Amino acid sequence: MPNSSRILIAEDNEFLRMAVAGALEDEGMEVVRVADGAKVLGALAKHDFDLLLLDLILPGKNGFEILKEMKKKKIKVPVLVFTNLSQKKDREEAMELGAREFYVKSNLSIDEVVRVVKKYAKS
Amino acid sequence: MIHPDEVAESKKSISKLEKGYPKVLNAEKQFIHKNGSIVSIIVNAFSIRSTTPHYAVVHFLDISDRKRAENEILLKNALLDAQKEASVEGILAIDPNGKMISHNSRFAEMWKIPEKIIQTDDDSKLLHFVLSQLKKPKVFLDLVNKLYRDAEKSSQDLLEFTDGRVFSRYTSPLKDANGQPLGRIWFFRDITHEKEIDRAKSEFITIASHELRTPLSGVRWLLEAVLRRGHLTTQQAEFIRKALESNGRIINLANDLLDATSLEAGSITPAPIKTDPAKLVAKLVEEARLIAKARNQTILFDSPSKSMTVSLDPKLVSQAISNVLVNAIKYSGEGKTIAVSFANKEGKVEIHVKDQGEGMDKNEQKRIFEQFFRGKAAIHRSIQGSGLGLYLAQKFLRLCGGSIRFHSTPGKGTSVTISLPILAPMKPKKSFSKK
Structure with a gap:
């Protein structure tokens, strides 16, 4: 059964963006892609999203800054951080700024990404 | 006898005594002992004029010991000052x-x-x-x-x-x-310079993590996305799976190198939580069975009858145990059996992983925990690996207060024992998962 969730992907790497967006669209989800961190908050203001998949290293504005602003503006969209930063301090900072989960991209398969997105988009 | 340097002054003093001066001398003088050593003496000399003939009283007080003690103190103080200034x-x-x-x-x-x-x-x-x-x-x-x-x-x-x-x-x-x-x-x-080096190392790890892993993740996810969509010939699907395997090895190598760098930089700190190690190992064994299946290998797991609680960082300990299991799979031939079991020994929980691989001689065993060490078997049989698995396992376990031992017999197999300190035993429960 198609999933009618709307997902915002903030990811500057084209391959990763294509792969995740394609896999989620195959599941029937609506996906909006943003490659520039400076455009994330604008995108969040335009549409209602069920979930934000957020990279931390982005041009324009990095993921930590985006999380800070979301917290300040009380934007309630749940955030799953997908990054290749793996130090404990990065995880702690992201979780403290309100991320629901913190995933290291290189440790996940695309199937696992789809699975966690479905889980959090539903809830 | 009086020291030669004091003779002139002493003659003057004697002359004054003979002339009846009342108080002639109260001073420290140097004398030469018959054994040749210099002796410090306080000489106090005065004449008594009320009598005829005049008398002179000369009082000698040997202060050599005191002088020696004073000189020792002066020397010690000089040494301390020098050390203080050299610090x-x-x-x-x-x-x-x-x-x-x-x-x-x-x-x-x-x-x-x-x-x-x-x-x-x-x-x-x-x-x-x-x-x-x-x-x-x-x-x-x-x-x-x-x-x-x-x-x-x-x-x-x-x-x-x-x-x-x-x-x-x-x-x-x-x-x-x-x-x-x-x-x-x-x-x-x-420590400004050391802090700057630490900051630079941490920054390198951050940048290297991101720049190495990002393209590798991109390749992995795109290949997986293609496989997911299907509509491929058998050969195309096989090619993509091989490409994924190869990509996976580079990802593992990148992860190992970054972990090793993080360890050296001291930027991995354990986050211990109370954990039942049997449940942790059971999960890892299930994951390892997926890899072992492709090689027709069997992993037996004898779980403990009593549950235990250990304070450990599950991520670090899982990585260590996983590295040991993967080694056992890699170095055991097709169809072999790997046995995983627990023991409770002197307040520690021990996890044993025993394989039926070709083993390793004593000289190689001494080097097994060195960075990048790969035994002859690995090289001759072209077994893939970075040589960091057991090095990292030992480091991670030590960070968690644990340890690892390796024992191997050529031709018979290898036994690895991981030891973790127990917190407190809980109530006994039924054992689970036996294959």
Whole structure:
């Protein structure tokens, strides 16, 4: 059964963006892609999203800054951080700024990404 | 006999005595003992004029021992001063009232204290000068006051300066030979350069993590996305799976290298939580069985009958155990059996992983935990690996208060034992998962 969730992907790497967006669209989800961190908050203001998949290293504005602003503006969209930063301090900072989960991209398969997105988009 | 240097002066004194001067001499003189050593004597000589003939009284007091002791103290003080001045640390001694007793020149140099402030001997000016350089002067002062209230306490902390410098500060009580408090001694070491190196290492790890892993993740996810969509010929699907395997190996190598770098930089700190190790191992065994299946290997898991609680960082310990399991799979041939079991030994939980691989000789076993070490079997049989698996396993386990032992018999197999300290036993429960 198609999933009618709307997902915002903030990811500057084209391959990763294509792969995740394609896999989620195959599941029937609506996906909006943003490659520039400076455009994330604008995108969040335009549409209602069920979930934000957020990279931390982005041009324009990095993921930590985006999380800070979301917290300040009380934007309630749940955030799953997908990054290749793996130090404990990065995880702690992201979780403290309100991320629901913190995933290291290189440790996940695309199937696992789809699975966690479905889980959090539903809830 | 009198020392030759004293003869002239002594003759004058004797002449005065003969003439009846009342008080002729009260001085320290050097004499030469018959054994050749120099002896220090206080000579006190006066004449008694009220009698006829005149008498002279000369009193000799041997102070050689006292002189020797004084010279030893002077020498020790000179050595201490020299050591103090040669120290790369700034040293400051303060009396129980907080007044400066002594410091070395490195202290004044590190804190850039002008000579005029040292010479005023005004401790409030010195304190004000010191506080003006710090990012957190109140924190500094609060700790100083706290330590002056607790004369027995030692302490170590870091001081951050407004100009970017960082000092390590250590203090301990100063006591005399009888244990009486004399005050407090402070040691300061400039660690700005070391902190800069740590920051650079951490930045390298951050950048390398991201720049290495991002393209690798991109390739992986795109290939997986293609496989997911299907509509491929058998051969196309096979090619993509092989490409994924190869990509996976590079990802693992990148992860191992970054972990090793993080360990060296000291930027991995364990986050222990109370964990049942049997449940942790059971999950890892299930994951390992997926890999072993492709090689027709069997992994037996004998779980413990009583549950245990261990304080461990599940991520680090899982990585260690996983590395051991993967090694057992890689170095065992097709169709072989790997046995995983538990033992409770002297307050520690032991996890044993025993394989039926070709084993390793004693010389190679000595090197098994070295970085990048790969045994002959790995090279001759082209077994993929970075040579970091067991190195990292040992480091991770040590961070968690555990240890790892390796024992192998050529031709028969290898046994690896992981040991973790137990917190407290819980109630016994039924064992689970036997294959």
